[in-house]
Amino acid sequence: MTHLRQIMLEELERRNYAPGTIRSYIGTVEHFARHFHRPPDQLGPEHIRQYQAAMFREWKLAQNTVSQSLGALRFFYTRVLKQTWSTAETPYPKKVLHLPQVLSQEEVTQLIDAARTPVHRMLLMTLYATGGRQAEVAHLKISDIDSQRMVVHIQGGKGRKDRDVMLSQKLLDALRIYWRGLKHQPSTWLFPGGCGRTRDRPINTKVVWLACRHAAERAGLGNRHIHPHTLRHSTASSRSLCAPGHASNVAVPSPQPSV
Numbered sequence: 001m002t003h004l005r006q007i008m009l010e011e012l013e014r015r016n017y018a019p020g021t022i023r024s025y026i027g028t029v030e031h032f033a034r035h036f037h038r039p040p041d042q043l044g045p046e047h048i049r050q051y052q053a054a055m056f057r058e059w060k061l062a063q064n065t066v067s068q069s070l071g072a073l074r075f076f077y078t079r080v081l082k083q084t085w086s087t088a089e090t091p092y093p094k095k096v097l098h099l100p101q102v103l104s105q106e107e108v109t110q111l112i113d114a115a116r117t118p119v120h121r122m123l124l125m126t127l128y129a130t131g132g133r134q135a136e137v138a139h140l141k142i143s144d145i146d147s148q149r150m151v152v153h154i155q156g157g158k159g160r161k162d163r164d165v166m167l168s169q170k171l172l173d174a175l176r177i178y179w180r181g182l183k184h185q186p187s188t189w190l191f192p193g194g195c196g197r198t199r200d201r202p203i204n205t206k207v208v209w210l211a212c213r214h215a216a217e218r219a220g221l222g223n224r225h226i227h228p229h230t231l232r233h234s235t236a237s238s239r240s241l242c243a244p245g246h247a248s249n250v251a252v253p254s255p256q257p258s259v
Contacts (some may be wrong), residue, residue, distance in 0.1 A: 004041060004080060005030075011079045018160060020135075028072035041081055045089050048073055052090065063093045100233040108222065109235055111212075114219035120211035123191060124176040127208070127228055129171040131235035133158065134208040134228035138189040147172055 005026060012022045033040040036047055048070075055061045055069060057164070070092055077083045103111065108128055115121035126137050136154050144153040149174070151164040172207075179185065186192040193203040208228050216226040224230075 004039070004076075008076060009078045016160070024068065025072035025075060027075045028069045032073060040076060045086070048090055050243050056093075063096050063102070066093050067095075068191075078139040101199055101224065101226070101230050102237045103224075103226070103230060103234040109233075110219040110229070111221060111226065114215045115211060116214050116218070118178060118181055119191065120215065122174065123208055123211045124215060124231065125171060125174055126213075129168055130154070130165045130241060131232050132165070134205050138191060138205045138208050139202045141188055142186070142190050143170070144174075145175060145190065246259075 002150075005225075007030065008026060012025060012170070017025070018222075029040050032043070032047075035051060052066065053068065055066045061069075070090060074090075075083050078085050078189045100150050102162065110123060111138055112124045115124055123137060125187055126132065126136070126140070130137065130152050131152055132152075136157050139156070140152070144155065145167065146153060147167070150167045151170075152167050154163050156167060159164060175190075188200060189202045193199045193201050193207075212226060212231070216224065217224050
């Protein structure tokens with residue numbers, strides 16, 4: 001797999017695929033090979049059919065996960081092995097659309113107030129006030145907070161696209177309190193990683209996810225399956241109810257003196 005893995009990595013990189021997509025695609029092909037105990041270039045359409053059936057029948061994977069796995073295998077066979085791919089023999093699963101879970105502003109306040117630490121509280125407030133994805137918030141830099149123009153610069157978002165979102169005064173005030181409360185003020189990352197928040201790298205996205213899950217349990221919302229993207233959906237819902245449609249109208253819990 002070493003040679004094939006290297007070729008696949010190069011093919012993905014020269015097409016400028018996102019790092020997360022590269023890891024996912026290579027991981028899928030490696031799992032596919034391990035499942036049949038054979039190198040992937042020795043596997044064919046019948047093995048792909050069995051693997052696709054197992055994803056639904058045995059592993060109970062969601063439709064989106066199955067589609068992504070098939071996309072990885074298609075890339076491997078068409079771009080690395082230069083073989084044809086038949087959509088008739090390997091159909092993509094039918095899409096199932098579900099309405100996103102949305103929290104009320106009262107529930108958002110409960111969630112943020114139940115955060116375990118000041119850093120977790122600030123992460124949740126930033127997720128909600130900006131509508132950012134967990135990776136986007138985790139990788140925010142200090143320079144991304146533009147208090148002169150009152151915007152937050154989201155860099156390298158989904159599809160590697162940059163965008164600006166409005167910075168509310170409440171979020172700015174909370175960020176300033178959070179900043180003053182840090183023992184070691186970072187020079188680059190808004191939410192630095194490491195013990196004591198002293199590393200010259202951003203926090204892991206898993207920290208954002210855990211901050212949301214722990215707060216949900218503490219707030220009595222553990223049965224709602226709340227995750228960081230829930231706050232993004234809730235932000236969009238709140239903005240649609242605001243007259244000017246602008247982030248400064250989104251209710252964000254006021255910062256507490258203890259932060």
